[in-house]
Amino acid sequence: MTTERFVQDLHKTSQKTAASRLQIYCSSANVQVYDLMERNFQPSYKNLVMILIVSSDFYQSLKFFFNWESTAPLLKLIYKNGVPEGEKEHLIVDMFKEVANLSAGQMKRLLNKSNIHSDISLPISMRGYDDLFSNQSNNPQQYTQSWKFEVGDSNLIFTSAIESRGDLSPHQLTEEVEDNDDSIEFF
Amino acid sequence: MINILIADDSETFRSTLLADLKGEGYQVDEARDGLEAIEKISSGKVYSLIILDVNMPGASGIEVLEQTKNKNLLDKSLVFMLTTDASIELKTKGKALGVRAWITKPYKKEILTQAIKKVFSL
Numbered sequence: 001m002t003t004e005r006f007v008q009d010l011h012k013t014s015q016k017t018a019a020s021r022l023q024i025y026c027s028s029a030n031v032q033v034y035d036l037m038e039r040n041f042q043p044s045y046k047n048l049v050m051i052l053i054v055s056s057d058f059y060q061s062l063k064f065f066f067n068w069e070s071t072a073p074l075l076k077l078i079y080k081n082g083v084p085e086g087e088k089e090h091l092i093v094d095m096f097k098e099v100a101n102l103s104a105g106q107m108k109r110l111l112n113k114s115n116i117h118s119d120i121s122l123p124i125s126m127r128g129y130d131d132l133f134s135n136q137s138n139n140p141q142q143y144t145q146s147w148k149f150e151v152g153d154s155n156l157i158f159t160s161a162i163e164s165r166g167d168l169s170p171h172q173l174t175e176e177v178e179d180n181d182d183s184i185e186f187f
Numbered sequence: 188m189i190n191i192l193i194a195d196d197s198e199t200f201r202s203t204l205l206a207d208l209k210g211e212g213y214q215v216d217e218a219r220d221g222l223e224a225i226e227k228i229s230s231g232k233v234y235s236l237i238i239l240d241v242n243m244p245g246a247s248g249i250e251v252l253e254q255t256k257n258k259n260l261l262d263k264s265l266v267f268m269l270t271t272d273a274s275i276e277l278k279t280k281g282k283a284l285g286v287r288a289w290i291t292k293p294y295k296k297e298i299l300t301q302a303i304k305k306v307f308s309l
Binding site for chain 2: 081091
């Protein structure tokens, strides 16, 4: 296994995990995924939710870029008895924070099964524009990949950024953890 | 009547969980983070079941248990953890603190309600 191969596997698995968590959280909404080939992609979205995964050999950030107005229809998929009245931005941000939390938690389980110990942060949100969100790191050991997710008429950008802190080449990801394969345990 | 306290920092997640549990006829209170959970557990109201997230601001679900168990506030309550974090290390800590069931998010409503029926022999 090479560093590049491990990084690619981690990116791809993160993308699949984020899309599936979004799909589950929004009650089986169909999520279409498109690769974004531009290496220095500059997302033009007003909102960002981010969560960190930290292990001894790498940092990974999972970022969701979106405009809350255009993703607000997703709330109807969560609030089946009616979306609460009033301002919706905090609910959309809250929804993406939970999707980020679900995604990072699933990645932590997968990494653990691959004998890679990791910890995850709390999800954080920011509001601003491209220059605030863009990744300005010049670290040659940083690898970034982005995808566009479409859910109905809503769209967002998902980005996985991995920064190496050690030798990644010995690592190998196991097969993806099945959903709910360990969903409940009684003590 | 089974009364339940749910503690999770996600408003959208709490609303889904609240609707699922109320739909089953349970009485449900909610806490927005770990500190509010400690406050509600310490208020004197006895909950039949406390459902805690782990990854919360203020105090984690594990810290909620540590702080309330020391004061014997959990003697009449069962505790479920409902969280994305399913590491063996955390489960071991939870088990030592008296957690009865560890449920990994995203949960399925039927799994959660069956678990409640099982621990209360319904």
